[in-house]
Amino acid sequence: MSTRWQQRGRDMLYPLAAAGLAFLMAAGVLAALGASPLQAYAALVKGAFGSRNALAETLVKATPLLLVGLGICIAFRGQVINIGGEGQMIVGALLATALGLAFPHWPGWVMIPLAMLVAMMGGAVWGGIPGVLKAYYNVNEILSTIMMNAIAVQLMNYLLRGPMIDPVQAQRASQIPQTAALAAAYRLPRWVPTRLHLGALLAVVLAVVVYFLLWRTGWGYRIRAVGHNPHAARYAGIPVKRYTVLALVLSGAFAGLAGMVQVYGVNYRMITDGSATGFTGGAGFNGIVAALLGQLHPLGTIPAAVLFGALLVGANAMQRAVQVPSALVTALNGLVVVFVVSSEYFRRRARKRRLLQQTAASAATAVAPSSPED
Amino acid sequence: MATPFSATPKVQSVVMRGIVKRFPGVVANDHVDFDVHQGEVHALLGENGAGKSTLMKILYGLYQPDEGEIQVNGRPVTFASPLDAIRCGIGMVHQHFMLVETLTVAENVALGLPSSRGFVTDLERVAARLRALGEQYGLPVDPHARVWQLSVGQQQRVEILKVLYRGASLLILDEPTAVLTPQEVEDLFRVIRQMVGRGHSVVFISHKLHEVLSISDRITVLRDGRKVGTVRAAATNKAELARWMVGREVTFRPEKAPVTPGPVRLAVEDVHARSDRGTPALVGVSLAVRGGEIVGLAGVSGNGQRELAEVIAGLRPPTQGRVRLLGRDVTAWPADARADLGLAYIPEERMRDGVILPFSVAENFILRDHFKPPFARRGILQPQAILAHSQALIRAYQIKTPGPETPVQHLSGGNIQKVVLARELARAPQVIVAAQPTRGLDIGATEYVHAQLLQQRAAGAAVLLISEDLDEILALADRIAVIYEGRIMDVLPAAEADPQRLGLLMAGVARATG
Numbered sequence: 001m002s003t004r005w006q007q008r009g010r011d012m013l014y015p016l017a018a019a020g021l022a023f024l025m026a027a028g029v030l031a032a033l034g035a036s037p038l039q040a041y042a043a044l045v046k047g048a049f050g051s052r053n054a055l056a057e058t059l060v061k062a063t064p065l066l067l068v069g070l071g072i073c074i075a076f077r078g079q080v081i082n083i084g085g086e087g088q089m090i091v092g093a094l095l096a097t098a099l100g101l102a103f104p105h106w107p108g109w110v111m112i113p114l115a116m117l118v119a120m121m122g123g124a125v126w127g128g129i130p131g132v133l134k135a136y137y138n139v140n141e142i143l144s145t146i147m148m149n150a151i152a153v154q155l156m157n158y159l160l161r162g163p164m165i166d167p168v169q170a171q172r173a174s175q176i177p178q179t180a181a182l183a184a185a186y187r188l189p190r191w192v193p194t195r196l197h198l199g200a201l202l203a204v205v206l207a208v209v210v211y212f213l214l215w216r217t218g219w220g221y222r223i224r225a226v227g228h229n230p231h232a233a234r235y236a237g238i239p240v241k242r243y244t245v246l247a248l249v250l251s252g253a254f255a256g257l258a259g260m261v262q263v264y265g266v267n268y269r270m271i272t273d274g275s276a277t278g279f280t281g282g283a284g285f286n287g288i289v290a291a292l293l294g295q296l297h298p299l300g301t302i303p304a305a306v307l308f309g310a311l312l313v314g315a316n317a318m319q320r321a322v323q324v325p326s327a328l329v330t331a332l333n334g335l336v337v338v339f340v341v342s343s344e345y346f347r348r349r350a351r352k353r354r355l356l357q358q359t360a361a362s363a364a365t366a367v368a369p370s371s372p373e374d
Numbered sequence: 375m376a377t378p379f380s381a382t383p384k385v386q387s388v389v390m391r392g393i394v395k396r397f398p399g400v401v402a403n404d405h406v407d408f409d410v411h412q413g414e415v416h417a418l419l420g421e422n423g424a425g426k427s428t429l430m431k432i433l434y435g436l437y438q439p440d441e442g443e444i445q446v447n448g449r450p451v452t453f454a455s456p457l458d459a460i461r462c463g464i465g466m467v468h469q470h471f472m473l474v475e476t477l478t479v480a481e482n483v484a485l486g487l488p489s490s491r492g493f494v495t496d497l498e499r500v501a502a503r504l505r506a507l508g509e510q511y512g513l514p515v516d517p518h519a520r521v522w523q524l525s526v527g528q529q530q531r532v533e534i535l536k537v538l539y540r541g542a543s544l545l546i547l548d549e550p551t552a553v554l555t556p557q558e559v560e561d562l563f564r565v566i567r568q569m570v571g572r573g574h575s576v577v578f579i580s581h582k583l584h585e586v587l588s589i590s591d592r593i594t595v596l597r598d599g600r601k602v603g604t605v606r607a608a609a610t611n612k613a614e615l616a617r618w619m620v621g622r623e624v625t626f627r628p629e630k631a632p633v634t635p636g637p638v639r640l641a642v643e644d645v646h647a648r649s650d651r652g653t654p655a656l657v658g659v660s661l662a663v664r665g666g667e668i669v670g671l672a673g674v675s676g677n678g679q680r681e682l683a684e685v686i687a688g689l690r691p692p693t694q695g696r697v698r699l700l701g702r703d704v705t706a707w708p709a710d711a712r713a714d715l716g717l718a719y720i721p722e723e724r725m726r727d728g729v730i731l732p733f734s735v736a737e738n739f740i741l742r743d744h745f746k747p748p749f750a751r752r753g754i755l756q757p758q759a760i761l762a763h764s765q766a767l768i769r770a771y772q773i774k775t776p777g778p779e780t781p782v783q784h785l786s787g788g789n790i791q792k793v794v795l796a797r798e799l800a801r802a803p804q805v806i807v808a809a810q811p812t813r814g815l816d817i818g819a820t821e822y823v824h825a826q827l828l829q830q831r832a833a834g835a836a837v838l839l840i841s842e843d844l845d846e847i848l849a850l851a852d853r854i855a856v857i858y859e860g861r862i863m864d865v866l867p868a869a870e871a872d873p874q875r876l877g878l879l880m881a882g883v884a885r886a887t888g
Contacts, residue, residue, distance in 0.1 A: 218745040218753045221737070229730045234689060235721060236741045237710020 011347060012300070015293055018343035019307070022335035029331070035322035044329075047317020048310035054317075056194030060266060062309030064089070064258040064280070066203040068287025069294065069301040070210045071127075071254030076296050077214060078247030079227035080134065084127060084145030085255040085284030086276045087152030091126040092119035092256025093263050093279065094156060097270045098164065100182045100263075108185040115186070115260055123256020124249045126152065131248030135241035141248065149284070153276045160272055178271035188265040199261035203305075206254070210298040223247050258283060281312075289337050308333065384573060385463040385544040386412045386447050388433065393442035395428055402428040404599040405442070410544060410575050415566060417578045417590035417607070421619055421816030422787060424596040426579050427469075430546045433577075434466040435459040465542025467533045469549040473521045480504060480517040483536050500539075507538055512568050526675065527558035534565065545569065546577045551585055552813075555674045556844060556877040563589050581619070581816065583612045584845075595619055620817050628824045628849060631832055635852070636665030637701075639836035640686065640805045645695035647681045655681040656692070657860040663836040665804070668827065670851030670868075671840045674880050678860035679840045680722055683809045686838070687719040688712045699805055713742055718803035720794055722810045722840070728794040731783035735775050736764035738782050739797050771796040772822075788819030795826055806830055809840040824850060844873050858882040 027037035048058045068085045075082040096119040100111060126148055133139035160177040169176050188197040214220035225233045226243040234240050259280070263270050272278040290308050294300030315329035388410045395403040402425045410416045418426045431437045433444065435453030443450050446462045453459045456466070473482050480501040489496045501517035508514045513531045521529060530550060537545055547566075551559045566576050566589060580586050586593055587607055595602040595618040602618040617623060640663040649655035655678045663669045673679055684690035686697055688709035696705045704712050713719070721727035729738045740749045740760055748759040764778035773792045775785055782790055791811070798806070808827060812820040827850060831837055841847050847854055854871045856863040856879035863879040 216755050216757075218750045218755065221740075221744045221755065225730055225733070225741070228732050229726070231723075231726045232728065232730045232741065235687070235709065235719070235727045237688075237708055237713060 011295065011351070014343040014347040014350075015295070015340045018339035019293075019336050022332065022339040025335055025339075026328070026332045029328065030322070030324060033324050033328075035324050040318050040322045040324065043321030044311070044314035044318040046314075048314035050317075053194050054313065056191065056196035058306065058309045058313045059200045060195050060197070060309070061281075061312045062305040063197075063200045063203050063265070064262055064283035065287045065290045065308055066207065066301060066305035067199075067258035067261065068255045068283055069291035069305055070203070070206055070298055071123075071251035072288050072291035073210060073294075073296050073298050073301060074214065074223065074254070075127075075247050075251035076291065077227050078223040078244065079230075080131070080244055080247050080251075081142050082127060082130075082145055082248060082251045082255075083142055083285075083288070084130060084148045084252065085258075085287050086280050086282075087145070087149035087284070088123035088126045088252040088255035089259035089262070089280045089284050090152040090156045090276065091259070092123040092253075093259030093270055094159060094164075095119055095122035095256075096260035097179055097182070097263050100186050101164070101180060104183045106185075108187075111183075111186050112188065112264065115264060116257055119256040119260030120253035121256070123252040123254070123259065125252070127248040127250075127252020127255070128245060131245035134248070135244040145248075149276060156270075156272055156276075156279065157274055160270060164270075166269070176271070177274065179269045181269045182264065186264060187268055188261070195266065197261075197265035199265040202261070204302060206257075207298040207302050210254075214298070219246070255284060255287070258287070286333070289333070292337070293340050307336075311336075383447070383463060384412065385410075385575060387445075388464070388544060388575075389445040390429070390433060391443050391445070393429060393432060393444075394440045395425075395432060395437060396440050401599050403432070403439070406596065406599070406601045408433075408594055408601070410577060412543075412575055413570055413573055414591040415570055415576045415578055415589055417580060417586040417593045418596065419580060419583070419586050419593055419615060419619060420596035421581060421818065422814065423598075423816070424619070425599040426596055427548060428599075429596070430466065430548065430577060430579060433459065434464060434546060460540050460542065463541060463543045464546070465537030465540060465544070466546040467530070467537055467548065467550060469552065471529050471533055473529060473532060475522040476520065478518050478520050479515055479524075479532050479535075482521060482532060483517075483539050487540070504535060504539065507535055511535075511538065511572075512565055526553045527555070527561065530554070530562070531565075538569075543574045544577070545574060546579070548579045549581075550578070551580065551582065553675060553842075555880050556873050557881055559585065583615050586615070587612065597621060616817065628821070628828055630828060630850070633666040633832055633834075635667040636834060638662045638698075639665045639700055640807075640838060641696075641698040642682070642686065643696045643698070645682070645685055645692045645697065647678075647685050647690055647692045649681060655860050656685065658695070659857070659860065659862055660695075661838075661855055661862060661865075663805070663838050665834045665836050666831055667852045668831050668837040668839050668850050669865075670847035670854045671838060671857055672844060672847050672854055672876050672880060673842070673857035675842055677857050677880075679809065679857060681860075682857070683719065683722065683807050683838075683840055686807050687717065687721075710742065713801070716802075716804035718798035718801060718806045720791075720798055720806070720808040720811050722813070724791055724794050729782045729790055732781050734779045734781055735768065735773070735785070735793060736760050736778040738793055739764050739767055739800075741797060742801065767796040767800055770800075788815045788822075791815060791819065791823065795823065799826060799830065803830070804835055806835050806837045807840070808837065810842065811839070812841075812843065812846060820846075844876055847876075848873070856880055 030037040030040050047054055049055050072082060096115040099115055099118050130141045130144035130148060133144050134141040157177065160179060164179050166178050166180040169178060188199055190197050214224060222238050222243050223246065225238060226240050230240045270279065286308055290304040291301050293304035311329050311333055315326040318324065319326040390408040393403045393406045406429055408429060418430065420426045428437060432439050435456045435458050445451065451462060474485065480497045483504060484495065484497060484500045490499065504517045513535055515528060515531050515535060521532065550562060554562060570576060578586065578590055590607045592604055593607055593610065593615065594604040595615060597619060642659055642661045645656050645659045646654065647656040659682060671679060681690055685692050688707055692705065696703055698704065699712060699715055699717055704715065725731065743749050744755065745753065749756055761778055768775060768778060771792045773796065774789050782793060812823050815823065827837055827839065839847065839850055848868065848871065851868050853865055853867055854876065855865040856876060858880060859882060
């Protein structure tokens with residue numbers, strides 16, 4: 001199947017070229033700000049990949065993006081648009097943190113898998129509610145997942161300022177909304193001296209699992225069938241509504257896991273500034289972007305997540321090197337998204353043309369190509 | 375008045391010479407010559423994919439030719455868009471109507487035309503002129519009726535009026551009879567003759583031989599993008615035209631071996647059901663099909679056929695009544711359980727219900743069986759078994775595809791239908807519901823589908839053939855039921871049925887009295 005891989009390679013050219021164009025455009029902005037684009041990008045790359053520590057930080061940032069992105073691959077393949085990654089992360093993290101704090105004396109190898117499970121269940125419920133609303137009551141899932149985000153944020157703010165607040169903070173005037181620290185035994189193993197933790201490896205393994213799920217199992221077949229054509233799925237007796245819910249449940253579960261990994265792998269406690277991004281760092285949204293850049297393919301989402309992780313980490317280095325606001329990276333982020341999503345149009349067109357040519361080429365074994373007539 | 379082209383001159387002659395149109399990977403028109411004179415009906419005949427529609431879309435300005443020239447009234451023209459063609463007096467009625475259902479007839483006609491009163495509509499004047507045009511050409515339509523209230527035949531009249539209103543004197547009709555009852559076809563032919571009598575000309579695109587022979591003056595046959603020839607209708611016959619179209623001899627009446635019907639395999643008892651809009655679609659339908667028997671269900675589209683098929687397949691719950699398969703009451707069974715019991719369903723809208731277009735051929739073959747061995751074990755798909763199965767089916771059903779991994783959307787309509795047939799028939803069904811199984815297919819593919827259905831009949835399956843094509847029903851069915859407004863009007867043995875009698879029943883005229 002080398003031709004299939006060749007085609008994959010060609011398909012990847014479009015998003016890569018689009019990302020390149022986005023960087024080119026941002027270079028113009030940099031130049032307009034009086035900074036040297038070359039210098040800026042050099043600093044960005046160095047900041048993101050220049051040392052062991054830089055690389056590790058990039059991967060740490062990429063991990064939640066990848067985990068959320070995997071869930072997005074499942075949801076979008078099932079034609080449900082999950083914008084609720086933020087809320088699902090938060091709920092997963094809240095449950096996992098509460099569990100870890102409530103039982104501080106268990107062995108790590110018991111608590112960590114259990115916390116993962118609980119976090120996934122929390123995210124699954126938070127995604128499942130919009131799923132049920134969509135499947136059975138025809139409620140638009142884009143709206144309901146966003147609303148579930150708002151609920152999750154307020155829940156987090158309430159819990160982290162009240163019932164779950166760190167007793168130390170509760171004593172102080174500062175009252176920083178954060179929980180107490182988890183027991184040291186519950187920390188995900190690290191690649192010392194960096195902050196790179198086991199969650200990154202887990203995410204990569206799960207990417208393979210999701211690939212397998214979607215393309216090598218009956219359940220994945222059904223999720224994709226329902227996503228592509230619910231009419232035909234219904235015709236074949238697939239319970240369409242249940243699989244719509246399942247797509248969102250699985251999607252939420254991965255986001256919930258991302259939330260747990262942030263707590264158990266990075267901060268060892270849950271902390272916020274009152275906004276969703278205060279805890280998630282925007283991974284619930286950026287994971288969508290990573291998945292889109294990865295062509296909604298779990299394996300493609302890996303490099304995409306690393307790219308966005310690198311942008312986040314490299315931004316600070318760029319800011320120091322050329323004195324441009326690091327917020328510019330947010331703009332660059334946006335540009336990459338716009339360009340990559342637009343490139344999809346050209347990719348489809350080229351692909352269609354190529355397939356038509358293939359079809360015509362094999363017309364000896366004769367194939368009437370789709371269209372132009374009828 | 376809302377007619378910017380009222381001064382359009384009459385089209386006296388159109389000549390297309392050496393037209394070449396290439397699409398990526400295919401030559402749709404390969405040096406085709408075609409001409410139309412004033413006052414004639416020129417039929418364009420050919421199988422799907424032969425290039426008929428492409429040629430006419432070029433004449434209508436929807437496509438631009440890669441080579442060749444077009445002359446109107448002896449002067450070379452280039453059409454950048456349909457607007458240019460309309461200015462030259464050329465109009466086209468598409469196979470799929472381009473009407474806004476919620477607007478009135480007059481509003482649909484005025485749509486896109488400037489009003490004589492600037493920003494204020496002049497619908498009354500449009501309506502008046504429509505009435506006049508309707509009388510002139512025998513196309514009576516109420517200008518204030520809303521399109522969704524009209525029958526398909528009436529909607530087609532609106533489309534024709536729309537074209538006439540814009541001043542066209544050369545009308546291109548793309549497969550105009552595909553959606554009509556035999557009586558409506560007669561009406562349409564009457565209108566065509568009237569238009570031609572008034573000096574208009576008509577290009578009639580079709581793949582139905584008897585219609586082409588009865589309405590046209592000349593016939594041009596296309597095959598694989600090339601012109602096979604042009605003949606006077608009076609100087610040719612069905613067999614010759616079919617040979618030109620297909621490139622080989624064609625049998626019109628498939629061989630039907632005598633089969634003694636067995637026990638009743640499919641029974642529908644007093645079924646009531648609602649349409650998607652919630653209106654009653656089936657009103658007490660009862661029907662039985664025996665093993666080794668093909669029962670044809672004739673009727674004009676939209677009289678409950680779709681709902682009946684869906685009730686039998688388990689996709690639409692009846693509000694009343696029962697469905698029995700192989701003697702078992704399956705009324706409450708889901709679709710997949712019925713399929714596993716031995717029901718095959720070839721859905722009317724194969725692109726929507728029958729296949730998942732982005733899925734590969736192989737994936738579409740396991741649409742019903744993706745959780746069953748040997749294709750899956752413990753939920754894990756078994757690629758080798760799936761591949762072997764697909765290769766066997768592709769070979770057995772002669773499906774033209776680059777391979778099992780090709781997405782179905784890149785196959786031709788006939789081959790997509792073969793994919794559906796292969797999947798359904800490979801499961802050795804005992805009951806087959808085939809809804810419009812040859813709609814849109816060319817002669818070769820149609821022959822193939824018919825042969826498959828007859829083979830299933832010979833193997834003892836009960837076949838319910840739902841079709842709007844009377845010829846198909848007459849050729850295949852052992853008994854013919856006619857449905858009208860959700861009721862079975864009558865069930866006739868095939869030997870007693872003829873198009874006139876069926877046509878009356880299809881139009882809701884109760885059992886003919888003699």
